[in-house]
Amino acid sequence: MLGGLSLGLGACKTSANMVAAKGKKIISLSFDDGFKKSFYQIAEIYERYGLSACFNVIASGHLPTFQQVDNWILPKLLGNFDDWNALHERGHEIMPHSWKHLNLAMQPVEKSKDLIDQCLDYFEENLEGFKSEEAVFNFPFNASTSELETYLLSKVRAIRAWGDSSIHPLVKTKNPISLGCTTMGSGNVDQWVDEKIANFLCSSEGWLILNLHGLNGEGWGPISPKYLDKLLSKLVEINEVEIKPTGMVLKDAF
Numbered sequence: 001m002l003g004g005l006s007l008g009l010g011a012c013k014t015s016a017n018m019v020a021a022k023g024k025k026i027i028s029l030s031f032d033d034g035f036k037k038s039f040y041q042i043a044e045i046y047e048r049y050g051l052s053a054c055f056n057v058i059a060s061g062h063l064p065t066f067q068q069v070d071n072w073i074l075p076k077l078l079g080n081f082d083d084w085n086a087l088h089e090r091g092h093e094i095m096p097h098s099w100k101h102l103n104l105a106m107q108p109v110e111k112s113k114d115l116i117d118q119c120l121d122y123f124e125e126n127l128e129g130f131k132s133e134e135a136v137f138n139f140p141f142n143a144s145t146s147e148l149e150t151y152l153l154s155k156v157r158a159i160r161a162w163g164d165s166s167i168h169p170l171v172k173t174k175n176p177i178s179l180g181c182t183t184m185g186s187g188n189v190d191q192w193v194d195e196k197i198a199n200f201l202c203s204s205e206g207w208l209i210l211n212l213h214g215l216n217g218e219g220w221g222p223i224s225p226k227y228l229d230k231l232l233s234k235l236v237e238i239n240e241v242e243i244k245p246t247g248m249v250l251k252d253a254f
Contacts, residue, residue: 023205028246034061036079038214049236054245056097056138059122069101072220081126093245098140105143136246168207171253183211185221
């Protein structure tokens with residue numbers, strides 16, 4: 001019943017008056033790729049509730065050399081670093097999502113490392129206040145290898161890639177860490193998000209990371225702005241729940 005924002009599809013009854021099991025819970029909706037129209041609209045929705053959104057952008061997405069990726073990442077839909085600096089200034093988190101959205105796990109290792117360095121260098125040069133050692137690097141396609149993860153964890157605060165579980169213990173370490181996430185597509189994923197969050201609210205404490213993309217028809221597995229607005233409006237009323245970007249969760253842990 002997404003029209004009424006059920007959020008009660010799990011074991012708990014969380015529909016009309018959302019509740020959660022006892023224990024602190026953090027939710028990070030991690031939006032990928034850099035869809036200009038969607039990201040500004042997401043930012044506006046988050047700002048209605050005093051929240052910061054979590055945006056992960058392709059470093060070269062605005063350059064003339066950037067090529068379309070599959071059917072979802074079209075150059076004409078992507079923003080540039082004027083946009084990302086503007087959103088950062090408004091309090092939203094901007095993190096790297098690779099140099100040009102290649103599957104790094106399928107490239108020669110040295111090429112992948114060069115692309116990672118190129119991405120981080122470009123962010124440091126073009127995003128105000130960005131520091132690689134404080135960043136969360138979000139693997140394109142959530143595809144990684146152990147060698148690339150080791151390489152990156154010598155440079156950044158955390159990496160985000162595919163995981164068997166998108167729920168993590170609350171952060172208790174200053175060491176670089178790997179964060180797993182889950183994602184869904186290619187059509188609208190409102191119901192999937194609904195189910196994931198409803199089930200999470202019934203758990204004890206933890207940190208949920210869901211990988212999303214754009215709004216409406218933008219990106220792989222988009223959600224609807226109406227759903228996102230209703231979701232946030234209900235989550236902010238739950239004492240046990242915090243909604244934060246991934247980097248902010250790590251920064252605020254200590």
